[in-house]
Amino acid sequence: MGYISIQISKAKGSADTGASDHIERKTMPKNADPTRTHLNRELVQFPNGVADRTEAISHRIRTAGIRRKITPDQVRAIRIVLSGTHEDMMRVQDEGRLSEWCDDNLQWLHRTFGRENTVSAVLHMDEHTPHIHATVVPIVTGERRKARKKQAEGRRTYRKKANAVRLCADDLLTREKLVTYHDSYAAAMAKYGLQRGIRGSEARHTTTAQYYRDLKRQTGELEVNVRQLQTEQEQAERQLDEVRKVIRSEKLEAAKTEAKTALVAKVGSLLGSNKLKAEREELQQRISVLESQNEMLVQHIETMEQEHKEERTKFNEYLDKIQRYFPYVEKLLPLIDFCRNTLNFSEMVIQELCKLKKVRLKGDFNSPEFNRKFRDENAAFSFEEDKNRKGHYQIYVNDIPLVQWFRQKANEWRKGLGFISTKHDKHSKIHTQSK
Numbered sequence: 001m002g003y004i005s006i007q008i009s010k011a012k013g014s015a016d017t018g019a020s021d022h023i024e025r026k027t028m029p030k031n032a033d034p035t036r037t038h039l040n041r042e043l044v045q046f047p048n049g050v051a052d053r054t055e056a057i058s059h060r061i062r063t064a065g066i067r068r069k070i071t072p073d074q075v076r077a078i079r080i081v082l083s084g085t086h087e088d089m090m091r092v093q094d095e096g097r098l099s100e101w102c103d104d105n106l107q108w109l110h111r112t113f114g115r116e117n118t119v120s121a122v123l124h125m126d127e128h129t130p131h132i133h134a135t136v137v138p139i140v141t142g143e144r145r146k147a148r149k150k151q152a153e154g155r156r157t158y159r160k161k162a163n164a165v166r167l168c169a170d171d172l173l174t175r176e177k178l179v180t181y182h183d184s185y186a187a188a189m190a191k192y193g194l195q196r197g198i199r200g201s202e203a204r205h206t207t208t209a210q211y212y213r214d215l216k217r218q219t220g221e222l223e224v225n226v227r228q229l230q231t232e233q234e235q236a237e238r239q240l241d242e243v244r245k246v247i248r249s250e251k252l253e254a255a256k257t258e259a260k261t262a263l264v265a266k267v268g269s270l271l272g273s274n275k276l277k278a279e280r281e282e283l284q285q286r287i288s289v290l291e292s293q294n295e296m297l298v299q300h301i302e303t304m305e306q307e308h309k310e311e312r313t314k315f316n317e318y319l320d321k322i323q324r325y326f327p328y329v330e331k332l333l334p335l336i337d338f339c340r341n342t343l344n345f346s347e348m349v350i351q352e353l354c355k356l357k358k359v360r361l362k363g364d365f366n367s368p369e370f371n372r373k374f375r376d377e378n379a380a381f382s383f384e385e386d387k388n389r390k391g392h393y394q395i396y397v398n399d400i401p402l403v404q405w406f407r408q409k410a411n412e413w414r415k416g417l418g419f420i421s422t423k424h425d426k427h428s429k430i431h432t433q434s435k
Contacts, residue, residue, distance in 0.1 A: 002085030004186050004194045005131070008178065010169055011077040019079060020053045023122050023133045032126045033325075039125035043106055043132070044118060053135055056119035060137040064116075065165045075169035077119075078138055080109070082185070083131035084194045092192055093130060101192060105132050108188045112181060113172070114139070138169040222315050229308040236301045243297060247290050254283050328385075329354075331393045335383055338395065342366055349381075358382040367406040374409035 011019060021027045025037055046052075050059050057077050061070065070076075082105050083089060092101050102123055109118045113136045120135040141163050186196035257280060322329060332354055339345040339353065343365055352359050358380045364373040379397050386392040397405040 001193050001195055002088035003197050004182075004189050005081070005083040005085070006182060006185050007079075007081040008173065008181065009079050010075045010173070011079055011135075015054055016057070016077055016079075017054060019133075023120075023124075023135075024052060025126075029127075030325075031128065032124075034126070036126035041123050041125075043102055043121040043123060046120075053120040053122075057135065057137055060116065060119050060139065061167060064137075064139045064167075066139075066167055067164070068166060070167055074167055075138065076167070078113075078136045078169055078172065080134040080136060081131055082134060083129055084189065084192070086129045088193055089130050097192070098130065102132065104188055104191075105134075108185055109134055109136070112184065136172075138167060138172050140166050140168050140171045222311055222318070226308065226311045226315060229304060229311060233301065233304050233308060236297065236304060240294075240297055240301065243290070243294050247287075247294060250283075250287055250290060254287055257283055328391075328393065331391065332383055335393060335395055342368060353381060353383050356383055365406075367410070369403065369406060370410050374406065374413065376409070379405075 022029060025032075025040065028034060028037075044056075046056050047059055050056050061076060084092075092098055106118075106121060109121065117137050117139050118134060119137055120133075122133045124131055124133065143164075182196055186194070189195075336350055336354070339350050340347075345353075345361075349359055349361065359382070360378055360380050362377050362379070364375045365379070366373045376397075380399070382396045383393050384396045386394050395402040400408075
């Protein structure tokens, strides 16, 4: 049986445009699959004339009948993310109950915060686990909590209308109400095999940025472990070869001794000597010890090979993720080598180019075709997809391919020296003209 996942937080700023861009996919996060974004859907219908989440928040505040002035620092929206354990959400999806799950979540939001206050709820299907981003405008009625507290302490307060409409997130996010939200949401999700987490648990949600930092750190550790295991395996194999050589030598000596013992035993039995028998038993004991050590070493190598196989599997899974979610990275490797070895770009510049951004540079740029450097005071370099070959990338300068840019620079250099380039048939000749 899995667990519910419910995250409640206050929106920052008066517009909360950052969250709106993420929820409405105006900006695509790194952990989202663009091929599945079309499966996302808005579960709440906006009022007439309202186009998006940001307008929906403003519309609710404007039409709620609030008479008190709203200050810039007041919280205008509460973000709520609803989901469950990954395996259980995949099971709900495979059973065809995802729409039913969405309806039950929407009903819980309406019961808990009010239908009109629930201005947006978006199902995301393009990330690892299906989840809902809900937006609640904290419209409440009644006296403020601070006013009730002062009255309970015997301090005088001005009487206000008990049913006054107010914008107050603090009234909805008290410690007692947060506990109640978790309890009631768990009750609503029990039919899907989801239960409430342990009260007082210190477990916390891992952010996307922290997930990628941990993944990068774990990958580095795996690579170090793989190299260490490979070194240990090579050392163990060398030790095993040495032990095998010793065993073969010892067995050969034992065979010689046994032959000698068998020959002399007949004479020794006649003479009543036990010296050869004692030497043979001692040699047999030594061989047994070496064979036991060999077995232990073989088991150690098998264990190391299994651990190496598991680490390699994890490393391959990481590479698969890179190839699946960043397929263009492999296409950029030749461009990276050219920028580093030929154009002598710094690592910082190459990193910005790999983000498919334009980088403006000033300096002398080396052309392998003309075997010289050309200077430019403001050249905009970028990695862009080849317009003639889909899936391939080229280095562009000022929105033209690097080769073509260098040729333009070469023509400018020739003209500056007084050379004019003309072509006849299939051959190119250079003529000099005095200025």
